[in-house]
Amino acid sequence: xxxxxxxxxxxxxxxxxxxxxxKPMEIIAQMMEEVGxxxxxxNNRYGPRTKKxxxxxxxxxxxxxxxxxxxICMANSHNIDLDEAWKKKMDKQYGRDKERFELKG
Amino acid sequence: xxxxxxxxxxxxxxxxxxxxxxKPMEIIAQMMEEVGxxxxxxNNRYGPRTKKxxxxxxxxxxxxxxxxxxxICMANSHNIDLDEAWKKKMDKQYGRDKERFELKG
Amino acid sequence: xxxxxxxxxxxxxxxxxxxxxxKPMEIIAQMMEEVGxxxxxxNNRYGPRTKKxxxxxxxxxxxxxxxxxxxICMANSHNIDLDEAWKKKMDKQYGRDKERFELKG
Amino acid sequence: xxxxxxxxxxxxxxxxxxxxxxKPMEIIAQMMEEVGxxxxxxNNRYGPRTKKxxxxxxxxxxxxxxxxxxxICMANSHNIDLDEAWKKKMDKQYGRDKERFELKG
Numbered sequence: 001x002x003x004x005x006x007x008x009x010x011x012x013x014x015x016x017x018x019x020x021x022x023k024p025m026e027i028i029a030q031m032m033e034e035v036g037x038x039x040x041x042x043n044n045r046y047g048p049r050t051k052k053x054x055x056x057x058x059x060x061x062x063x064x065x066x067x068x069x070x071x072i073c074m075a076n077s078h079n080i081d082l083d084e085a086w087k088k089k090m091d092k093q094y095g096r097d098k099e100r101f102e103l104k105g
Numbered sequence: 106x107x108x109x110x111x112x113x114x115x116x117x118x119x120x121x122x123x124x125x126x127x128k129p130m131e132i133i134a135q136m137m138e139e140v141g142x143x144x145x146x147x148n149n150r151y152g153p154r155t156k157k158x159x160x161x162x163x164x165x166x167x168x169x170x171x172x173x174x175x176x177i178c179m180a181n182s183h184n185i186d187l188d189e190a191w192k193k194k195m196d197k198q199y200g201r202d203k204e205r206f207e208l209k210g
Numbered sequence: 211x212x213x214x215x216x217x218x219x220x221x222x223x224x225x226x227x228x229x230x231x232x233k234p235m236e237i238i239a240q241m242m243e244e245v246g247x248x249x250x251x252x253n254n255r256y257g258p259r260t261k262k263x264x265x266x267x268x269x270x271x272x273x274x275x276x277x278x279x280x281x282i283c284m285a286n287s288h289n290i291d292l293d294e295a296w297k298k299k300m301d302k303q304y305g306r307d308k309e310r311f312e313l314k315g
Numbered sequence: 316x317x318x319x320x321x322x323x324x325x326x327x328x329x330x331x332x333x334x335x336x337x338k339p340m341e342i343i344a345q346m347m348e349e350v351g352x353x354x355x356x357x358n359n360r361y362g363p364r365t366k367k368x369x370x371x372x373x374x375x376x377x378x379x380x381x382x383x384x385x386x387i388c389m390a391n392s393h394n395i396d397l398d399e400a401w402k403k404k405m406d407k408q409y410g411r412d413k414e415r416f417e418l419k420g
Contacts, residue, residue, distance in 0.1 A: 001107060001108055001159065001191065001192070002106060002107045002108070002109070003106055003108060003111065004106075006188070006191055008276035009191075009195050013195070013198060013199070015209075016209065017209065018209055021212075022257070022258050023151070023258075024147045024150070024151050024344075025147060025151060025152070025260055025340040025341065025344055026257045026301045026340065028143065028144050028340075028343070028344050028347065029249045029252055029253045029257060029340055029343050029344075030249075030253060030257075031140060031150065031172075032140065032184040032245060032246050032249040032343065032347055033246045033247075033249045033250045033253065034246070035133075035136060035137065035140055035242060035246060036181075036242050036244070036245060036246015036247060036249065036250075037243075037246060038133065039129070039133050039239045039240075039243045039246065040243045042129045042130060042133050042239055043236065043240060043243065045129070046128070047130070047170045047232070047236045047239060047240075048117075048229055048232050048233075048236055051191050052166050056259065057183045057184075057185060057193075060179065060183055060185065061180075061183075061185045061190040061193075062178050062190065062194060062197075064180055064185065064187065065180060065187070065188065065191050065193075065203055066190065066194070066203050067136075067172070067176055067193035068176060068187070069189075069198075070175070071167075071169050071173060071176075072174055074143075074165065075169055075170060076304055078162045078165055078166075079162075080162060080165065080166045080169065080291045082106045082169065082170070082173070085167065085169065085170050086106065086111055086114075086170050086173065087106070087172065088166075089167060089170035089171070090114050090118075092167075092169075093174075094118070097130060102156075104121065104122065104123055122325045124363055127362070127363050128363075130236065130238075130239055131235065131358065131362045131363055132237040132244065133235075133238070134220055134233050134238050134239075134354040134357055134362060135354075135362075137238065137242055137350060137351050138352075138354045138358065139351070140347060140351060141347050141348045141349070141350060141351010141352060141354065141355075142351060144344040144345075144347035144348045144351065144390075144393075145348045147344055148341065148345060148348065152337070152341045152344060152345075152366060153334055153337050153341055155333045155340075161339045190317045198338040211319075211398045211401065211402070212316060212317045212318070213317070213318060213321065214316075216401055217317065219401075219405050221327060223405075223408060223409070225378075225419075227419065228420065229420055233361070234357045234360070234361050235361055235362070236342065238354050238357050239352060240317060241382075242350065245346060245347065245350055248343070248346075248383050248389075249343055252339045256339050256340055257340070258339070267323055267393045267394075267395060270389065270393055270395065270398065271393075271400040271403075272403070272404060272407075273397045274386050274389060274390055274395065274397065274400065275397070275400050275401050275403075275404035276404070277382070278383070278386060278388055278397070278401065279387075279404065279408075281382055281383060284353075284375065284379060285376075285379055286414075288372045288375055288376075289372075290372060290375065290376045290379065292379065292383070293316045295376040295377065295379065295380050296316065296321055296324075296337070296376070296380050296383065297316070297321070298376075298380075299377060299380035299381070299384065300324050300328075301349055302377075303328060303384075304328070308329050309317060310397070313376075314330075314332065314333055
């Protein structure tokens with residue numbers, strides 16, 4: 001599946017409803033909710049109040065997709081092509097970090 | 106470009122360095138930084154201290170990819186296949202929300 | 211009640227237990243959980259999926275205190291006197307913002 | 316200094332300007348910016364890209380106050396008395412957690 005497909009999935013889903021995309025501030029608030037839920041999962045697995053086995057990653061998986069959904073809503077509502085944007089990011093990242101961390105021997 | 110490709114991009118990038126993936130808590134902190142930077146962009150465009158035109162979405166684009174990078178680091182370090190996870194999410198989303206918002210006429 | 215009292219409340223509470231303060235990264239993750247819950251409340255009151263009356267602020271109140279609790283844990287575990295820090299902040303804020311927003315006539 | 320004083324500090328500061336309090340969604344976005352900056356400090360001190368000494372807590376101090384400022388803006392704009400809210404929280408916390416973590420011997 002391509003990133004474009006995922007952007008189209010969200011587009012189709014939103015198109016069903018009268019509401020259209022949330023406003024940018026609302027998407028930010030939504031994203032914060034989801035990042036908060038991921039934090040809870042991570043804290044439950046790796047934090048001091050350990051409640052869950054680190055092996056059980058089902059919820060982490062779904063929380064990551066919930067954040068991705070919010071990212072794609074923000075991208076779609078700004079006509080951002082994440083595929084192009086990602087390529088730009090990777091170019092920048094390789095340029096920037098090549099002297100930032102120690103390379104393998 | 107597929108989501109798998111993006112996961113592989115990050116894998117290749119991390120493989121260059123001695124550091125390996127950050128620990129889950131560190132990735133969460135990293136993700137929070139990036140969500141904070143996206144919030145700043147959104148506030149600068151749509152908030153009360155408007156500094157930037159809503160038309161200029163270059164930074165939003167890059168902030169979204171920075172969050173995606175953190176998501177993929179979390180996914181890769183947990184052997185999560187985001188492609189599969191996304192399909193599960195979309196199935197759930199369609200099931201759950203079909204009676205949640207008002208459908209178009 | 212003073213800010214020092216609140217810092218002491220948290221100190222006393224933590225002192226009961228064997229766990230001591232969480233590590234800084236764990237407190238950050240905890241703070242993100244609480245900020246996410248506040249976002250949910252704000253979205254439920256003011257966002258597109260309105261579920262609650264904006265008049266009912268009981269949960270907002272508690273979420274704000276949950277974030278304050280995390281702030282105080284971070285402060286206490288770093289021997290930070292929030293009272294002093296707040297005074298410094300207010301001095302800076304007055305200096306910085308006096309020409310930033312339009313003053314009342 | 317009391318929590319009421321801090322709430323009054325923010326009240327006085329906002330009263331200077333025409334803008335009044337930001338809207339709740341804008342305060343949430345502002346809070347996320349500040350929490351993101353705190354995360355950066357924490358990551359810089361305790362994370363894998365260590366840049367700063369854990370002893371140097373000056374920035375942590377100020378980031379904590381920036382988050383407190385956002386909390387107080389949210390409280391003030393909802394007529395929430397944080398002093399009262401904090402007392403309620405502490406009562407709840409003591410009730411709830413007394414059997415949650417292991418007590419000291």
